[in-house]
Amino acid sequence: MKIQNIFFLLLICNCSLYAQHTTEKWKVFELTLNGSTEGNPFTDVNLTGRFIKNKDTISVPGFYDGDGIYKIRFMPPNEGKWNYVTLSNVKNLTNKKGSFVCTPAQKDNHGPVAVKDSFYFAYADGTPHYSFGTTCYGWVHQGDSLAEVTLQTLSKGYFNKMRMCIFPKSYDWNNNEPVYYPFEGSPLKNWNYNKLNPAFFRNIEERIKQLDSLGIEADLIVFHPYDRWGFSSLDRATEDLYINYIIARFAAFKNVWWSMANEYDFMQNKKMSDWDYYIEQFATKDKFHHLLSIHNGVQFYDHTNPYITHVSIQEENTYKAKEYRTKYKKPVIFDECRYEGNIPWSWGNLTAPSMTEKFWRGFTNGGFVGHGETYVTEDPIRLPGESSDILWWSKGGVMIGKSPQRIKFLRQIIEAAPEELKPIPLFTWAPFSCVGIEHEYYLGYLNDAQPRSIVIDLPADASYNVEVIDTWNMTITPLEKKFSGHSLIGLPGKPYMAVRIVRNK
Structure with missing residues (x-):
């Protein structure tokens, strides 16, 4: 056996530290450490990784991954050698040192998306990003078999962004229990809010990686009102635990976007000051500065907030893109403009030509538009909540609507056009x-x-x-x-x- 292989095995057996020697630019460098399971590792242990390259120093939080495993994730923004050191209030987790080499980004790796020239988006390497999104709120909570069907549908290239909830959702056509829950405990409300469930978040990050392999941005919805488990009414301490954890766990993935809420104004137990607080937490603690938005039901949030990177709205009049971009001086995405479908609710029964037209009107007025599909196929028709249909908007699966092909056609036209088209x-x-x-x-x-x-x-x-x-x-x-x-x-x-x-x- 070669000496380096023996060393590698000893490293694993010692279970003190493991990390890659090289990481591609904008990909995830992961440092794994073994520590104690005593007490409550989610609240008792502080862990930070400090990454240094020449004059650049970036500090990122670590997180507990269960079974005595602690991790630190980092997205290197520059090529070359990076040194790192860990800092912790736990002796065997602190002062662990090492280095890795950041290699050049490969052909399909354009880096994270950011705002460019006020009204536009671009990847870190300068490649333009035109947001053609779709909504699949609960697809990550349905299990592997349905998720694989969803990914196969997405692989057809209709969309490059997916809106998805972190917490499970309880609503019509989405009343099944999720595969995992975010906290230890048992359903429906017997939770230990001091202890998160790593398996729940591990499942979501696997979906984030699968989307990235298809060139799709994961627009993660942090809070939403459609809940039967108590996750929409957490106390501030639990919210902070959750927010800090998902930043530590997900922020190193280049295709992550943060959406503070789906329909924030429908969460009656939260005040405007709460939303301002959440937004500031993500803006200041995410060291990779991912895109940050908040989505409304009826009342628009004040998108002039400097921490908000772009306007994410529910509004059916996509031709108003020109008006909103003038008002807010930011990119405008109509993330919800009603859905193509046939359900009883008025927001979910557009014809395919109407959905297609909303995309054309939005893009030719200087905005971006998001898709959704809500078709019930069962016969006879049942009341909402009684149907076993799998609707794309709720669980993913396959799309039966006729607008996605037309949206892809528009996407090809826009992506072939000169950059930064303006009204x-x-x-x-x-x-x-x-x-x-x-x-x-x-x-x-x-x-x-x-x-x-x-x-x-x-x-x-x-x-x-x-x-x-x-x-x-x-x-x-x-x-x-x-x-x-x-x-x-x-x-x-x-x-x-x-x-x-x-x-x-």
């Missing part, structure tokens, strides 16, 4: 919207109107290629004529059409 005038009639780069590129949408032609004013000193886009049938038809100045563009006379106009070089 610009092209049409004289306000309901038609357009984004682009003035004099260079225009992407305009005509909503559900069905004109046989449109008049547009282009610069007279240049010529332009025009393509007519059928957003429902997913076709792009180039027009043979070159256009300039005051132009009349012929159309098929059908609804849901768009035009793409590109200057000839």
Whole structure:
């Protein structure tokens, strides 16, 4: 047996420390330490990792992973050698030293997403990120078999962001018990709030990693009102324990976003000062500065809060993106604009053309839009809560709606466009919207109107290629004529059409 293999086995047997020797840029470096199980490791033990590279020093909290195992996770932002040292109030966990080498990011690793130039998103390597999201609140709590079906559905490339709850959800079409619970104890309300359940959080981080392998951002919802276990009404000490734990555990994953709540204003036992407090906790304690938002039911949160990175809203009028980005000076995501489906609730029975149109109207007004699907397929129809159907919005699985393919079509158009499109005038009639780069590129949408032609004013000193886009049938038809100045563009006379106009070089 080689000497290095013997050393590795001794290292594992000593169970004092284990860590990688190399970690790819923006991937997770994990340091594992063995310690005591006595007392309450979740509240009695303080553990921090200090990571140093030249003049850069980043300190991150550690966490207890059960069975005497303690971990520290770090996302290296720069290549080269990083040294580290642990600090703890427990003797055999402190002053553990070592180093690792951060290697270059590979082809599909673009790093975490951040805000760029006020209204846009970009990965750490500069690659633009256009948020095409979907909602699957409880998919992480359904078990492996259904989760695998969900991931297979997501692998088709419709979406690059998933809204998902950390706590289990209790609501219509989502009344089964979760596979794991966040605290030790037993359902429904016999919990030991001083002790978290590592298996619960381990399951979520596995889903985060699976999403990352598909290039999908995990928009983690920290709190929500749909609860029968008591998790929506924790005391401040328990909330702090939970918040600190998920930051320590999840923040090193590059595809994590933080959403403070789904429908924060429906959580009647919380005050506005509570939300301000939670937001500040994440903004100051997450050393990797992931995107941070809060989602509303009826009342918008004050998105001018400097800790909030982008506007995440429930609002069906996606054409207001231009208005909201002007007001808040931040990227605007309509994370909930109603869902394609057929359930009795008004928010969940859009037609596929209506959902597709909301995406086009949102993007051509300078915003981003999120999808959801709520189809009941059982016959006969049952009351909400009595159905055994698996709805995408609640549990994941497969999608049967017709909007995802059309959303993917729009995504391909947006991702092929020049960066940082902004709302610009092209049409004289306000309901038609357009984004682009003035004099260079225009992407305009005509909503559900069905004109046989449109008049547009282009610069007279240049010529332009025009393509007519059928957003429902997913076709792009180039027009043979070159256009300039005051132009009349012929159309098929059908609804849901768009035009793409590109200057000839």
